[in-house]
Amino acid sequence: KAGVTQTPRYLIKTRGQQVTLSCSPISGHRSVSWYQQTPGQGLQFLFEYFSETQRNKGNFPGRFSGRQFSNSRSEMNVSTLELGDSALYLCASSLEGTGAGSTDTQYFGPGTRLTVL
Amino acid sequence: AQSVTQLGSHVSVSEGALVLLRCNYSSSVPPYLFWYVQYPNQGLQLLLKYTTGATLVKGINGFEAEFKKSETSFHLTKPSAHMSDAAEYFCAVSKAAGNKLTFGGGTRVLVKP
Numbered sequence: 680k681a682g683v684t685q686t687p688r689y690l691i692k693t694r695g696q697q698v699t700l701s702c703s704p705i706s707g708h709r710s711v712s713w714y715q716q717t718p719g720q721g722l723q724f725l726f727e728y729f730s731e732t733q734r735n736k737g738n739f740p741g742r743f744s745g746r747q748f749s750n751s752r753s754e755m756n757v758s759t760l761e762l763g764d765s766a767l768y769l770c771a772s773s774l775e776g777t778g779a780g781s782t783d784t785q786y787f788g789p790g791t792r793l794t795v796l
Numbered sequence: 797a798q799s800v801t802q803l804g805s806h807v808s809v810s811e812g813a814l815v816l817l818r819c820n821y822s823s824s825v826p827p828y829l830f831w832y833v834q835y836p837n838q839g840l841q842l843l844l845k846y847t848t849g850a851t852l853v854k855g856i857n858g859f860e861a862e863f864k865k866s867e868t869s870f871h872l873t874k875p876s877a878h879m880s881d882a883a884e885y886f887c888a889v890s891k892a893a894g895n896k897l898t899f900g901g902g903t904r905v906l907v908k909p
Contacts, residue, residue, distance in 0.1 A: 683839075712896065722886065722899035735896050769839055771897075785897060787832070787839035 681706065683772050683788035691794045697758040700791045704751050704772030710734075711753040712785060713745060716767040725768075728753050729775070757793075765795045798823045798889050802900035810908050815874040817903050819861075819887030822868060829870040830888040830897065831861055840886065846870065857881070882907045 684703045692698050704711050712735075713725040724737040728747035745755045751772075757764055771785035803818040821827055828847050832840040844855025851863040857880075861872045870887060887900040 714897075721901050722888075722897075724896045724898070727896060737896070771840075784830075784842055784845060786842070789837075789839045 685788040685791050689792050693796050700755045702753045702770030708772035710773045712771045713755050714769045760795045767792050798898045800900035802903050806904050808906045809877045812876050815877045817872040819870045821889045827889045831872050832886045834884045877907050
């Protein structure tokens with residue numbers, strides 16, 4: 680079974696631009712979560728989507744948004760890029776994502792490394 | 797709110813020696829606990845997880861971890877380090893197994909020959 684795929688793997692943008700990152704989950708997985716990894720802040724949760732609906736959201740400004748399509752693929756968008764948005768953006772997928780007693784595991788993709796100049 | 801503390805941002809071990817990575821958590825509800833490993837320029841790979849049941853959890857690559865509720869700890873161990881274990885290790889907690897993960901700051905492991 681193919682793993683989580685993310686495109687592109689590397690991206691260079693300038694301040695003020697916007698960017699869209701894509702994530703294809705493992706086949707059959709319906710939950711997709713996004714995380715930001717930086718040297719200073721570590722790994723931080725951005726948001727989770729399940730059945731095309733945002734189900735959880737972290738503490739990030741509204742410039743960070745996402746969506747999920749009917750085939751569970753997800754995109755993440757960052758508008759008006761700032762230097763501090765330079766990071767590795769990781770996507771993770773799981774079967775259902777939540778629920779008491781769930782033993783779901785989140786499987787991570789290789790990430791998209793975004794550099795903002 | 798949940799939080800995770802990993803003691804030691806860098807750990808250096810000799811090949812063949814014990815690997816011990818410490819993780820303490822705080823959670824208002826029974827937690828689900830995870831250890832992930834990250835190799836350079838790669839994503840996170842699950843080593844092992846604790847959800848319910850047996851408190852000693854065995855994972856891949858010879859790693860294991862023990863959930864100690866009284867100590868709010870979930871330390872990761874491997875009896876004998878291998879050069880391929882050089883990587884960064886992250887402890888994480890969630891309220892449900894697939895839900896939002898809260899990560900510790902990570903511990904980078906260096907293995908000396």
